[in-house]
Amino acid sequence: METSLTCCARGAILPTASSQQYSTLASPRSVSPSFSSKSLRGSSIYGDSLRIVPRSSLKVSKAKSSALVTKCEIGDSLEEFLTKSTSDKGLIRLMMCMGEALRTIAFKVRTASCGGTACVNSFGDEQLAVDLLANKLLFEALQYSHFCKYACSEEVPELQDMGGPVEGGFSVAFDPLDGSSIVDTNFTVGTIFGVWPGDKLTGVTGGDQVAAAMGIFGPRTTYVLALKDIPGTHEFLLLDEGKWQHVKDTTTIGEGKMFSPGNLRATSDNTEYAKLIDYYVREKYTLRYTGGMVPDVNQIIVKEKGIFTNVASPSAKAKLRLLFEVAPLGFLIEKAGGYSSDGKQSVLDKVINNLDERTQVAYGSKNEIIRFEEMLYGSSRLKAAQPVGAAA
Numbered sequence: 001m002e003t004s005l006t007c008c009a010r011g012a013i014l015p016t017a018s019s020q021q022y023s024t025l026a027s028p029r030s031v032s033p034s035f036s037s038k039s040l041r042g043s044s045i046y047g048d049s050l051r052i053v054p055r056s057s058l059k060v061s062k063a064k065s066s067a068l069v070t071k072c073e074i075g076d077s078l079e080e081f082l083t084k085s086t087s088d089k090g091l092i093r094l095m096m097c098m099g100e101a102l103r104t105i106a107f108k109v110r111t112a113s114c115g116g117t118a119c120v121n122s123f124g125d126e127q128l129a130v131d132l133l134a135n136k137l138l139f140e141a142l143q144y145s146h147f148c149k150y151a152c153s154e155e156v157p158e159l160q161d162m163g164g165p166v167e168g169g170f171s172v173a174f175d176p177l178d179g180s181s182i183v184d185t186n187f188t189v190g191t192i193f194g195v196w197p198g199d200k201l202t203g204v205t206g207g208d209q210v211a212a213a214m215g216i217f218g219p220r221t222t223y224v225l226a227l228k229d230i231p232g233t234h235e236f237l238l239l240d241e242g243k244w245q246h247v248k249d250t251t252t253i254g255e256g257k258m259f260s261p262g263n264l265r266a267t268s269d270n271t272e273y274a275k276l277i278d279y280y281v282r283e284k285y286t287l288r289y290t291g292g293m294v295p296d297v298n299q300i301i302v303k304e305k306g307i308f309t310n311v312a313s314p315s316a317k318a319k320l321r322l323l324f325e326v327a328p329l330g331f332l333i334e335k336a337g338g339y340s341s342d343g344k345q346s347v348l349d350k351v352i353n354n355l356d357e358r359t360q361v362a363y364g365s366k367n368e369i370i371r372f373e374e375m376l377y378g379s380s381r382l383k384a385a386q387p388v389g390a391a392a
Helices: 037-041 078-085 089-110 130-143 264-268 271-282 293-303 322-335 366-377
Strands: 119-123 126-129 148-153 170-178 189-197 211-217 221-227 233-238 244-250 258-262 307-310 339-341 361-364
Touching: 078 089, 078 233, 078 244, 089 119, 089 130, 089 170, 089 189, 089 211, 089 221, 089 233, 119 130, 126 130, 130 148, 130 170, 130 189, 170 322, 189 293, 189 322, 211 293, 211 322, 221 293, 221 322, 233 293, 233 322, 244 293, 258 271, 258 293, 264 271, 271 307, 271 366, 293 307, 293 322, 293 361, 307 366, 322 339, 322 361, 339 366, 361 366
Parallel strands: 148 170, 258 307
Antiparallel strands: 119 126, 170 189, 189 211, 211 221, 221 233, 233 244, 307 361, 339 361
């Protein structure tokens, strides 16, 4: 990894990794007991404490983010891409800070020691399971972005006050390390997060997000993100020197015989789901399933085809959380030109009534989602006039 870290456009908040001078952390104005300033004082990025930018130097941007400066290009840095894509300086800062956290999580995952019960790594003087370590890093990054009002995670499913503004600020929900149980097997894992405007994470829908992203920690480390006011889903590659470089845009999810079937135990008492899986096998679809939601959904974006399913049944209840996983990934898939469904509607249309709400889901191309809805419930809201069928 590189020896110098920076975070956030126009005003770094992370010191160099070689710095010996630690700055004092300011306590947040109001943080719930489960995320205390005491825990922050012992935390660090690559062993160094964060220093804050004076809050007085930060101004909330009221400009509309749809005013693009210029066309984004492959090869742009993350900061260049964001600056071209939105005039909302708060959103730029937040996405940059989350990028720094993802870079650090990637390093910590790569260097984790895995035993019989958990994979652990150091965080300051503590030894933490990598999912809890990722959780702390993300909360820390959000607080020091200064533009996050509330945050909550799958590990801490309660609103945490990050001290940011309501007007011009954001609320963020995240799954710190999806697939943490397969870190020891060296499978790909990842982070998922969604960004909502203001101070609400309930009573909203996935369609209300202003941004969503995932970090993928595999043979390559990538940061895949989408912003509400620009088309497409965009992939950034972490280079050896520690920079994020724009390497791919996805704007269309086409037809193709590739499937990733989650929660297969549900086929034992969900006959419709069993018939759908039989269809994929009979039609010679290629099985591409890792057991990690992040890589399985990301491959649809990268390959620009396929279907991911995770269906519930009476004995195998829905376990995927709408706020932390399903809605942000739905945003990424639909911005990429694909479709999402809970069987009857887009997951982006589902109202998030509580932080721990769970749902079944499918992501994929239009024809695959039509087939999914028809086979599970007899009809599809997307039904086209012509017959549907996947191309080889």
